[in-house]
Amino acid sequence: MNEQHHDVVVIGLGGVGSAVFAELSRRGIDVLGIDRFESPHQNGSSHGQSRIFRVAYFEHPDYVPLARRSRELWCALQDRNQQRIFAKTGGAWIGDPDCEIVAGSILASEQHDLEHELLAPDEVRRRWPALNPPDDSVCFFERQSGVLCPENAVEAFMNEGVEAGGTIRRGCKVTRLELDGTGILLETGKDRIHAERVVVAAGSWSSGLIEDDRVKLQATRQLLGWTRARDRDLLKEGRVPIWAFADEPDSFQYGFPICDGFPGPSAPKVARHCDGEPCDPDTVRRSIDAADEAFLLRNLEQHVPAASGPLEHATVCLYTLSADHHFVIDQHPRNAKVVMACGFSGHGFKFCPVLGEAIADLVLEGGTERPIGFLSRERLG
Template sequence: MRNESYDVVVVGLGGVGSAAARSLAVSGQRVLGLERFGPAHNLGASHGESRGVWQAYFMGPGYVPLLRRARTLWSELEEESGERLFHQTGGMCLGPAEGELIPAARASAEQCGLPHEYWTADQVHAHYPQFTPADDCVAVYDPESGYVQPEQTVRVQQSLAGKHGAELHFDEQVLEIAETSGGVRVRTDRTTYHAERVVVSAGCWAPGLLPGMALPISVLRKVMLWFQPEGEMADFLPGRFPYWIWEGDGMIGYGHPAANGTHGGVKAGVHSGGTPADPDSVERFVDQQEVQEIQSFLRDRIPGLGRGRYRQSAVCLYDNTPDQAFLIGPASDESRILLAAGTSGHAFKFLPAIGEALAELVTDGRAQQDLSLFAPGRFTP
């Protein structure tokens, strides 16, 4: 007989939700996880072969303590699952010395005492001949950065959540979340559940699930592309090619090593910009103009990719907040609804630490990590 009363219901089991479900189950909570789609689906923001993991973070020093904790927890996830999750490749932030990325990445490294190197354009090319930056370009090299694979990560976290007793339901759509005098009621297209707390980690679908809260989240459509490089594929494999993010031409581009080896392509995309979208009707087709935009960005910077052959693409969705920082914590001081949303296209690297913090908020009322940067109330007048 199915139990319909729980300590915590986690709504959305992508990257953030699966991390929360696992950590809550480990802490001894009776957990129900609800996912509208199937396990490790490709309709939100937790897919696309690879996600970058930094330490000298270009979003600023305030993120580094949570990143350090996440690095420890990535290792613990690997030990428990028996699978390698984090691939250390090194990574570069590139751009003008007085731009947006370089000062922030350098401040993170220097203020937090992180290993890093500051390179001129010639030094970039000397270390990685695949890159041909202009003379006025500089780079912050982070030797401890790398990538994880989102589909694998979600699958592992879901599996471990179930191992620790969480009950996970897929292909079950949440229709309503409402606080009651004794907790929270969650109505789905199958039945109604009751819980002491609810964690809403539904990404771009979070605003629609909590319409009364007017969450400050905008949904943007983003494109990920994979190329077959001109020349030797070996030059773009992990160990020979870093994770990179590059400010130039009024945009911020990024790319990863070939995470699937010689059987896959080399990933690149544009982190900045994006097209407003409805997550239920977003255009999944990628047109030639979108491919050419990224090829044009790459052509003078990483010629082997810019002149390479376009292989495939995928669309993902950013759920952006106005300041690009996440929403993590109770929706209000007295609310039993916890938000884990507004991931703004850069939360995946933090996943195990976010999951741990959510479990601490539920069980202890506070998190060990400082989450003030992500407090939902910062947007409340």
């Protein structure tokens, strides 16, 4: 076996790991980023053309300062890169006044003094003829929202990290993480890697590496679809923002305008945020059947008639749910030089760059000024 040494090893080069890798490398650290697949790839959580960025955080107002900083960092990343990463489209969250996506967004806005508009259904139809809100609904509109492209972002983070001197290894699985000895040892099929510090950002595969009974993670199967839309013109960027309709308790249907410069189908993308079907990330069913198509298209005709049509393409993606659906970012209880960053529960992508900063601080200095205390493992009891 080859013997290697690095100051910091980042396991996983998805959205979170690649951002941490870039940040550590920019700080002049000898960092190795390692991924079992050829990142960016389609097997984890950071693929599928688009992700929602928003600031008025309906899941919990404590995320707002992180989202604000993240937006600054996304804009800066976009300015430094040719490839498109962030499209500033705005976002419209529609539902009963007391549903989570509306009431939670209002709460976060009030607590953090965020600019927003509350729109009646007629006004929504007038501004964005693609959308057809129910008559008794209200729309929370946030101009700061936008569409992130996960593939282009991961590529940009990796490129910047390598340009700053970091090393990446793709198609190389970490098979063992030994963190109880004097140093930290990682094994792959061919190498033994000695590290001073480690970040585990392995998405749905994190449990097997961190082996922490307090941090229970569940991977779930999620669907993304692109439709052969009835009226493409109404769905182009500039004519419609990102939309979300609360349609069931704990679930909402959402979709994206057609944005230029992103990889994948040139069509509106639709999805539904919900817990999803528990799965094993290694054996999850990747094929799409008629029930999946019906699930993706449910209520679309009613809410976004312009986007209605059969699926042109669909794919599977993974959520990694923590017990309370909030992230877990903390030092490992058996070795403080190992930091875990997992449990992103289907809403982590927008925070990648700010998490890059916070996790780099945590692994190098043992603490961070970024307000991530509410994401510690202690809360999980």
